[in-house]
Amino acid sequence: MDRVVIAYVIYLVVSVVLTVWVARTLSRNGRIFLADVLRGNEELADAVNRLLVVGFYLVNLGLVALFMTDSGDVSDNRGMLENLSIKIGWVLLLLGIMHIGNVYVLNRIRRRGRMEREQVPPVAPQDWAEV
Helix, strand or coil: CCHHHHHHHHHHHHHHHHHHHHHHHHHHHHHHHHHHHCCCCHHHHHHHHHHHHHHHHHHHHHHHHHCCCCCCCCCCHHHHHHHHHHHHHHHHHHHHHHHHHHHHHHHHHHHHHHHHHHHCCCCCCCCCCCC
């Protein structure tokens, strides 16, 4: 078998496994965070969580597919490993950037919700107080 084909198979296996592992980890652990952001609405948190996971898969697997090009010398084992490390490195970098972006946006939503709740007084005004 050609080294390029071997490199592609290794790249696909590693990239897909990493993408699935990260998506499951973020989904499982992010559910609690989403429930807090969405003020305890469990159904909405689950729906948003599923939508985020689908988007995560689409973007990452799309990137994996785009990197399925011959971009380097794969004539020997060293070239194959260097080519694989660059491609897998880009996938990992995108996974990290997407994770940080999601956490940032959700944290902003959460912070805005807390600020809105703090503006409402805990007890409604009763009457005018005489001084």
